[in-house]
Amino acid sequence: MSVALFWSAGRVDWWAAWAALAVMAGWIAATAIIVFRANPDLPAERLGPREGAKAWDTAIVSSLGLVQPVRYAQRVAGLDRRFGRRGGLPVAAQIGAPALLWSYPVSVPAAGLLVPRTALEDRALRAEPGGYGD
Numbered sequence: 001m002s003v004a005l006f007w008s009a010g011r012v013d014w015w016a017a018w019a020a021l022a023v024m025a026g027w028i029a030a031t032a033i034i035v036f037r038a039n040p041d042l043p044a045e046r047l048g049p050r051e052g053a054k055a056w057d058t059a060i061v062s063s064l065g066l067v068q069p070v071r072y073a074q075r076v077a078g079l080d081r082r083f084g085r086r087g088g089l090p091v092a093a094q095i096g097a098p099a100l101l102w103s104y105p106v107s108v109p110a111a112g113l114l115v116p117r118t119a120l121e122d123r124a125l126r127a128e129p130g131g132y133g134d
Helices: 002-009 015-038 042-047 055-071 074-082 091-102 104-127
Strands: none
Touching: 002 015, 002 074, 015 042, 015 074, 055 104
């Protein structure tokens, strides 16, 4: 996220970006504290390689992970900052627009990965012992 913000802005002396990073870091830290207290084994289970995972599933999930950074709409804010543009939009529109507009270019390719993954997973669950077929 920091690379997306500062690279697109072309500078690191941007207080709004630092504020966004502070909020994100606080959120991540709070989530980690809660998860570690509630279930200390969960992060290792979720972040490590999946036992018995299919090669196609690992490839698709990894691809989704590579697409994820593109979802940071802050790049647009960084470009606005770099080129001195000031938005004339109301605050509500500035907050809501990223959720509506900037997610589409990434959501379509992500769906293109998730649909085949779901079909492959369904096929595997029907064919394997203990799956849908039983």
